[in-house]
Amino acid sequence: MTGTAYGHPGSARLTPGRDPGQPASAVPDLAALQQRAAQRAAERAGGRDRLRGHIVCDGLVRIFKTEGVEVVALQGLDLVIDRGELVAIVGASGSGKSTLLNILSGLDTPTAGIARVAEYDLLALSNRRRLSYRRQVVGFVWQQTGRNLLPYLTALENVELPMKLAGRRGGRARRERARELLDMVGVGYCADRKPGQLSGGEQQRCAVAVAVANDPEVLFADEPTGELDEATGAEVFAALRTINAELGVTIVVVTHDHAVAGQVRRTVAIRDGRTSSEVRRTARVAADGSTELVSEEYAVLDRTGRMQLPTSFVDALALRDRVRLNLEPDHVEVRPGDRAHTEKEQA
Template sequence: MTATTDTPSLAELQQRAAERAAARAGGTDRLRGHIVCDGLVRIFKTDGVEVVALQGLDLVVDRGELLAIVGASGSGKSTLLNILSGLDVPTAGIARVAGVDLLTMSAKRRLRYRRHMVGFVWQQTARNLLPYLSAKENVELPMRLARRRAGTRPLELLEMVGVAHCADRRPAQMSGGEQQRCAVAVAVANDPEVLFADEPTGELDEATAGEVFGALRTINAELGVTIVVVTHDAQVAAQVRRTVAIRDGRTASEVRRSARVADDGSHELVTEEYALLDRAGRMQLPAAFVDALALRERVKLNLEPDHVEVRRGDGEG
């Protein structure tokens, strides 16, 4: 992928977001570990049946990062998002956002945390906006509830996400994409530390989804807000520096993308995939690898000077 003069490259957007994040944090030494999960467990109990949604999940998100989380239905990604946004309480382990311990918070502190420290965008457009308020009034509402003076900020945020023309329109007078971009403006109205988005493009067509994700990238770059997006959209996941895959309640793999200057001076996007090791040294092999080599039950491991070799067990392969 080559950068153009009109559209900022991924590297340029990341650099801008890092600079804004450093300014918010008061220095680059406070950038790491904005979100920390260590051995995170969530167990649901219904009619005597226990369902383990998260099984010791580990995750670190840097301040100012724009991260995508992917995984099949039931993998635990929405459970993780609900815990980090203060909508659910973990069963065990460590979950911290901006230094706040989500495991030990009281109900009063949890409410304050949701109101001031995090923003949230739902997949269903109807859940994000009040239908009887205009776009501008929807953005103003969380500021009024927090007793903050709105001033020109609502209009500035609407302009930032590209829907300033909808300021006086109610949700029913906006398209689905315009509603979601307005919802992004609402989510950052109180200048939160982190913005969480649960399948924000799930109900939109490809072109409109691109506009909504563009709004998230703009907010990340201009405000330095840390953003975590749960998505099934491969196109969205491919536009962030880091994509983390969750499988069976654990982080399984990670894709990192970085910009590299080619010989002709243009910017190339380099993509590398990694498997993740937990503290016990356990690793999940990508499903495609398992299927390609027909790996079952057990495998043979050989330690080489610079790598570990994995072969089929039982004398096969």
């Protein structure tokens, strides 16, 4: 999968500049956290040469069949995520992003294609190995706060439970690790409270601690801030960034929240069951010595050469059915097709 940079209608190319959705004070933090996450991930993997391709999807297809009706949720999706990355997946309802997350987390099985996480081929897993994968390799945070925690256990006991079920650590070591994780996500003061005594944001941060209790390689979060206000959602996402930086865990977040998506180095957009575009953010030193967060958007080109034009581009030029392509020395030109040709002949 490759990327092609593009701008917006009315400009030849998007000029890189500081991301308007990101405060300047947060720029160095984002770069520093990403660097620390890569370092931790390399330590977990046994070297930086083993970071590439922690999650790989190639031509991924998922078809749902109900009473003779077929719904194609994923249509040959391609995606590569490296070890230690924190990636946001965005897209409209029905675009396929939650289906992708369910497949990668082992909750659903793809119809065809390649889906691999670490050394696990998700199309070939037996039921027993799939259960082991879900228990040991991945963690999951749901949007609904009530699905993440057992209501009759305290926050500390909720974090301890996955370790106890996996037979990891003695009782005292489990408790110490649980407290450490709660402190890491900023809710150590909630250790002895039950979920009903916690706010929604506190519950979600506890859920993050539960999800990484067994030291998974990958953490998946499906709209973790979807039921929270903006300020509380920012606290939950800060917890995810801390976990990513301190533990080197690869994190994939599905979200509708553009404020959340703007806090990661890489945002992948899914449209009609395929990856359509990516935004990559990098910290650069400006001429005056200040640090800027520069965002560049790329269209995704799959192995067959297919690319989805941004909807805004299509609407701006009223592109329909067919377009004309011209190969220039350093770019490809896209122009309206049959309609423009017919109008020219009639003139």
